[in-house]
Amino acid sequence: xxxRFDRRSVLKGILGGSAVHVGLPVLDAFLNTxxxxxxxxAPLPVRFGxxxxxxxxxxxxxxxxxxxxxxxxxxxxxxxxxxALASLKDKVSVFSGFRAIGDGRANLVHWTGHASILxxxxxxxxxxxxxxxxxTKVADAIGASxxxxxxxxxASVSRQPVSYSTRSGSTFASPDATPxxxxxxLFGPDxxxxxxxxxxxxxxxxxxxxxxxxxxEQRHALMKGLGKDDQLKMDQYFSSVRDMxxxxxxxxQRPEKAEACVVPQAPNDPTRxxxxxxxxxxxxxxxxxxxxxxxxxxxxxxxxxHTSGASETYLAGxxxxxxxxxxxxxxxxxxxxxxxxSKLAGEVMKGLGAFLTELDAIKxxxxxxxxxxxxxxxSDTGYAKIHAIENIPMFxxxxxxxxxxxxxxxxxxxDSVTRVSLTAMQxxxxxxxxxxxxxxxxxxxxxxxxx
Amino acid sequence: xxxxxxxAVAFAALAAPCVAMAAWTKSYVVEWNEPAxxxxxxxxxxxxxxxxxxxxxxEIDWVKVLMDAxxxxxxxxxLRNPANPTRSAxxxxxxxxxxxxxxxNVYVNPTSTPDPGLIGVSGTxxxxxxxDGNPKTGFTSPHGERGIDNNFYKTVGCWKTYRxxxxxxxxxxxxxxxxxxxxxxxxxxxxxKGNDPMNDEQVTVGFYVSADKMVKxxxxxxxxxxxxxxxxxxxxxxxxxxxxxxxxxxSTKPVSGxxxxxxxxxxxxxxxAQIKLTMQPDGSLTGYVGGYRPWRDVYQGWVNARGPVIExxxxxxxxAVYYALRRNADYSPSGARGEKTHISYALRIDALPxxxxxxxxxxxAAVVDSYKSLAPPGxxxxxxxxxxxxxxxxxxxxATHQAGPxxxxxxxxxxxxxxx
Numbered sequence: 078x079x080x081r082f083d084r085r086s087v088l089k090g091i092l093g094g095s096a097v098h099v100g101l102p103v104l105d106a107f108l109n110t111x112x113x114x115x116x117x118x119a120p121l122p123v124r125f126g127x128x129x130x131x132x133x134x135x136x137x138x139x140x141x142x143x144x145x146x147x148x149x150x151x152x153x154x155x156x157x158x159x160x161a162l163a164s165l166k167d168k169v170s171v172f173s174g175f176r177a178i179g180d181g182r183a184n185l186v187h188w189t190g191h192a193s194i195l196x197x198x199x200x201x202x203x204x205x206x207x208x209x210x211x212x213t214k215v216a217d218a219i220g221a222s223x224x225x226x227x228x229x230x231x232a233s234v235s236r237q238p239v240s241y242s243t244r245s246g247s248t249f250a251s252p253d254a255t256p257x258x259x260x261x262x263l264f265g266p267d268x269x270x271x272x273x274x275x276x277x278x279x280x281x282x283x284x285x286x287x288x289x290x291x292x293x294e295q296r297h298a299l300m301k302g303l304g305k306d307d308q309l310k311m312d313q314y315f316s317s318v319r320d321m322x323x324x325x326x327x328x329x330q331r332p333e334k335a336e337a338c339v340v341p342q343a344p345n346d347p348t349r350x351x352x353x354x355x356x357x358x359x360x361x362x363x364x365x366x367x368x369x370x371x372x373x374x375x376x377x378x379x380x381x382x383h384t385s386g387a388s389e390t391y392l393a394g395x396x397x398x399x400x401x402x403x404x405x406x407x408x409x410x411x412x413x414x415x416x417x418x419s420k421l422a423g424e425v426m427k428g429l430g431a432f433l434t435e436l437d438a439i440k441x442x443x444x445x446x447x448x449x450x451x452x453x454x455x456s457d458t459g460y461a462k463i464h465a466i467e468n469i470p471m472f473x474x475x476x477x478x479x480x481x482x483x484x485x486x487x488x489x490x491x492d493s494v495t496r497v498s499l500t501a502m503q504x505x506x507x508x509x510x511x512x513x514x515x516x517x518x519x520x521x522x523x524x525x526x527x528x
Numbered sequence: 529x530x531x532x533x534x535x536a537v538a539f540a541a542l543a544a545p546c547v548a549m550a551a552w553t554k555s556y557v558v559e560w561n562e563p564a565x566x567x568x569x570x571x572x573x574x575x576x577x578x579x580x581x582x583x584x585x586x587e588i589d590w591v592k593v594l595m596d597a598x599x600x601x602x603x604x605x606x607l608r609n610p611a612n613p614t615r616s617a618x619x620x621x622x623x624x625x626x627x628x629x630x631x632x633n634v635y636v637n638p639t640s641t642p643d644p645g646l647i648g649v650s651g652t653x654x655x656x657x658x659x660d661g662n663p664k665t666g667f668t669s670p671h672g673e674r675g676i677d678n679n680f681y682k683t684v685g686c687w688k689t690y691r692x693x694x695x696x697x698x699x700x701x702x703x704x705x706x707x708x709x710x711x712x713x714x715x716x717x718x719x720x721k722g723n724d725p726m727n728d729e730q731v732t733v734g735f736y737v738s739a740d741k742m743v744k745x746x747x748x749x750x751x752x753x754x755x756x757x758x759x760x761x762x763x764x765x766x767x768x769x770x771x772x773x774x775x776x777x778x779s780t781k782p783v784s785g786x787x788x789x790x791x792x793x794x795x796x797x798x799x800x801a802q803i804k805l806t807m808q809p810d811g812s813l814t815g816y817v818g819g820y821r822p823w824r825d826v827y828q829g830w831v832n833a834r835g836p837v838i839e840x841x842x843x844x845x846x847x848a849v850y851y852a853l854r855r856n857a858d859y860s861p862s863g864a865r866g867e868k869t870h871i872s873y874a875l876r877i878d879a880l881p882x883x884x885x886x887x888x889x890x891x892x893a894a895v896v897d898s899y900k901s902l903a904p905p906g907x908x909x910x911x912x913x914x915x916x917x918x919x920x921x922x923x924x925x926x927a928t929h930q931a932g933p934x935x936x937x938x939x940x941x942x943x944x945x946x947x948x
């Protein structure tokens with residue numbers, strides 16, 4: 078029997094009066110016999126994303142590095158602050174010694190570094206980029222055929238949503254800043270009713286009934302046409318969606334006590350619990366949702382913010398936030414670095430580890446979703462104590478469908494950060510040969526990591 | 529091109545008709561500058577040393593400080609809790625300001641609270657210049673010269689922001705990183721009338737600013753021999769008459785002048801300013817610019833940089849800084865009996881050889897003269913260091929919670945519970 082579904086199919090249904098859509102993961106039925114490409118011969122799509130965290134990693138002028146491997150090339154040793162990447166080390170390349178070059182422009186703290194990486198030029202002011210962020214170029218190149226050209230996510234639990242994705246340089250994307258918002262984007266309908274202002278279906282109804290129930294008939298039809306392995310995969314897939322719904326439903330339940338006591342203005346005063354454990358948990362949940370969205374081909378491009386440049390995160394129970402500690406903690410004379418800052422950097426990197434693990438958990442063809450992705454993970458600063466824009470930590474994670482010769486350490490020796498950016502763009506398959514302005518203009522990607 | 533070059537008389541005369549001809553010139557760009565702080569420890573920033581036998585001023589128990597100022601423990605702990613939604617994590621906690629008498633803002637009115645105390649330098653060595661010509665007052669230099677006047681160091685030398693090995697204190701790192709990335713550029717022009725640049729009785733040294741930014745080499749160091757044009761500025765300029773003895777350039781007469789300083793308060797206004805600079809064999813220039821500076825500017829610079837943030841990050845109470853600067857001030861422009869409004873100070877300078885051009889970039893600067901008359905109108909106006917900072921506090925008019933002497937500190941119980 079010929080399967081009525083293909084890799085572009087979307088399960089459709091009606092829920093709460095609104096249309097809902099559920100995308101499909103890449104099933105074996107859609108692939109060739111080797112699982113390396115679609116049955117039509119089209120290659121598995123490479124997904125591209127950026128992952129940002131604030132405050133860099135620990136590498137001090139006195140030589141107390143906690144993240145820069147001592148050897149260059151394949152098989153780098155895992156430095157203490159990279160422990161969270163241990164299980165994925167072979168899929169992650171480390172880039173040290175790259176810098177933002179201002180060409181005379183001042184270092185705008187917690188801004189110039191990542192603005193340079195993303196836009197290729199040191200910005201003139203601290204609220205704008207002077208050029209579009211390059212993720213938009215990649216989205217234009219590889220994201221046009223999906224439901225969302227790009228998905229922007231902020232897991233930071235900051236006071237204001239944070240995104241560094243921009244097409245104009247002055248207006249930044251409005252990210253999904255909660256798991257629920259991301260869930261609605263990926264699996265729910267567009268809640269804006271053209272016939273009524275501010276109307277939205279009750280999300281708790283949506284979750285109780287489950288988005289899957291709205292596509293039951295189509296789901297059953299699909300399952301009948303699948304082989305045993307694909308049926309198992311679909312079961313796992315739908316189960317994981319349901320698990321996620323259950324997690325989100327908990328967040329929807331307003332505690333009895335709070336319901337009775339909260340002052341009227343409280344809902345407009347977002348609770349700020351941005352401790353690093355909460356942010357990391359948030360990162361994991363949102364990464365899981367994103368991974369599903371990517372696997373279902375709803376988008377091929379994403380931007381993800383773990384914590385903002387001037388990060389608000391902190392270790393639960395401490396009175397000082399991470400940002401403050403990077404500045405006020407003296408360098409330990411014996412260790413050569415700031416021990417508390419380093420500890421927090423390690424905690425922050427657990428977020429990246431969890432994020433990548435979720436992408437790697439999705440089986441796709443003969444590998445994983447991460448194997449078919451390339452993620453540029455980077456920060457805003459090198460030595461955070463002085464807001465240095467030299468030696469900004471950057472990583473490329475994922476194998477980009479075998480294009481990325483991953484698992485290497487590349488020492489930049491003062492090269493522009495834009496070389497890493499250009500490498501990421503080309504690994505993602507974007508036809509871009511030149512990036513950056515002035516001293517950061519480059520046509521020279523890092524060939525050592527490109528197959 | 530040789531920087532130490534003889535310049536034709538007619539050439540110099542065309543550039544500045546009122547200035548005497550120069551027989552030789554040297555020019556530099558300042559690649560590093562920092563307050564001259566003698567470091568007396570073996571390693572570390574906060575560790576004990578001969579300068580600070582008890583180490584730097586210790587981290588402050590802010591809950592105790594707030595309670596001493598009249599807040600309850602519950603209020604104080606709530607204010608110090610990062611999960612407190614009324615606390616801006618990025619910009620500090622504005623309520624910290626209101627701990628003076630009747631909850632006055634201690635940044636604006638530091639004497640509204642008793643002196644919390646700032647541990648100063650108790651060592652006998654210091655870097656700098658003998659500003660008053662009296663070897664019996666002041667410190668001894670590491671090389672044995674007596675009479676070094678540097679009460680600024682005496683006051684803040686055990687504050688961890690200022691303390692550290694050469695070029696490694698956090699304050700120096702922060703501001704020099706900014707300068708080296710383009711925030712400002714200072715150039716130096718030296719001209720002499722004699723035949724030997726290493727020994728010349730008639731030398732003039734000019735400090736100017738340039739709009740041209742420094743360039744870094746592949747290792748991130750400032751590159752030598754780049755070209756900078758003098759930017760006429762109505763404020764930032766200092767010209768010193770001096771002599772050179774075996775490569776040591778020393779003032780022959782104190783002057784008044786203003787330099788761009790690596791600090792939150794960017795104006796280093798010096799009275800009775802002098803220089804002590806050494807021409808090094810590798811072509812670089814190192815040494816000091818010293819003088820007496822208004823101490824209130826220093827205090828105001830730290831307040832403007834957001835008082836609560838500075839206090840939390842640098843382990844001082846700003847009123848203690850105010851009291852200490854006032855206590856150690858050692859100069860009055862109006863005479864010995866006048867109010868001591870100034871404090872002795874020295875800026876340590878490292879400069880690299882560079883080509884410094886006249887303001888119109890038509891020729892290499894071969895004279896040292898004032899360019900203030902060429903400065904565009906308004907060029908003396910100092911930009912606010914950090915926008916939206918008023919009375920030491922970052923003001924967000926849209927914030928739900930505003931600090932103040934009458935602010936309610938603890939939220940209703942339901943809000944507090946919701947955040948736990």
